[in-house]
Amino acid sequence: MKLVLATGNKGKLREFRQMCQDEVVAFSDLLGAFDIVEDGATFAENALIKARTIYKKLKETYPSGNYFVISDDSGISLPVLDGAPGIYSARYAGEGANDKDNLYKLINAVKAKGLKETPAYYTAAIAIVSQYGEYVVHGWMHGKVIDKVRGDKGFGYDPMFIPSGFEKTLGELDDEVKSKISHRGKALALAKPIIQMLRRKDIH
Ligand SMILES: O=c1nc[nH]c2c1ncn2[C@H]1C[C@H](O)[C@@H](COP(=O)(O)OP(=O)(O)OP(=O)(O)O)O1
Ligand SMILES: [Mg+2]
Structure with a gap:
């Protein structure tokens, strides 16, 4: 059973590949790249919209293919x-x-509040869509944002985000460190037993 990732974000793809033993295929390798309208009201709704869209397209394009789809909808909140x-x-x-x-x-919004740093957290919703059903799990990472950019690792808001218990930004920390504490890493830890369960169902 093929694990297809419903994301166009290269940073997410890199992190999923680093965190999964299984082979992860980007949807664009099978279907070509296209945008999906994310008009849900929550991370969970948007994650489901993305995974359902790709699952449906895969079924149309490869009717006899054996795959399940994973998506990630995430963001930062202050x-x-x-x-x-x-x-x-x-x-x-x-x-x-x-x-x-x-x-x-976001740096300018923090500065506009007259702040040099302020609490922040990341949320990730991971959706799994398969012939056996749909699942959504969540993960969070708490910390703070600062009013400047430090480091060039990670992606998105990482160069301004310092996780709780750390002095460095995610721009200065390696992917391996980030994955152990991140919203995405925590959500994926919950998704992994579901993925295993789907694989077992598929064999029997
Ligand atoms: O670990 C993270 N480190 C830094 N920034 C992050 C992270 N996780 C989410 N973010 C930010 C990036 C983007 O501004 C938004 C996700 O938006 P989101 O729609 O879920 O992803 P996306 O459009 O980049 O790719 P896609 O929808 O194809 O999966 O939150
Ligand atoms: Mg998106």
């Missing part, structure tokens, strides 16, 4: 901004905004 950017993290600086645009918009 209590001082009433939870923004939250589910809008990818388009915080507008439709078509890139990681850098969003990062600097």
Whole structure:
């Protein structure tokens, strides 16, 4: 059974590949790249929208293929901004905004509050869609954001985010360290037994 990842985000793909023993295929390798409208009201809804869209397209394109689809919808929330950017993290600086645009918009929003740092947390919802059903799990990572960029590892808002218990930003920490503590790593730890269960069902 093929594990297909319903994401166009290279940083997520890199982290999933590092965290999964199984081979992970990017949906674009099977279907070509395209955008999915993420108009859900929650991380969970958006994760399901992405996984269902790719599952449906795969069924149409490869009717006899054996696969299940995993998606990730995630974002960063600042209590001082009433939870923004939250589910809008990818388009915080507008439709078509890139990681850098969003990062600097958030730095400016922190500065505009007269703050040098402020609590923040990441949320990830991982959805699994398969012939045996649909599942959603969540993970969180708490910490703080600072008013500047430090390091160039990770992706997205990582260069301004310092996880609780650390002095460095995720821009300065390796993927292996991030995966052990991250929202995505925690959600994937919950998804793994579901993936194993689906594989067992598939054999029997
Ligand atoms: O670990 C992370 N480290 C840094 N930034 C992160 C992380 N996790 C989510 N983020 C930010 C990036 C993006 O601004 C938004 C996710 O938006 P989200 O729609 O889930 O992903 P996306 O559009 O980049 O790829 P896709 O929807 O194809 O999976 O939150
Ligand atoms: Mg997206």
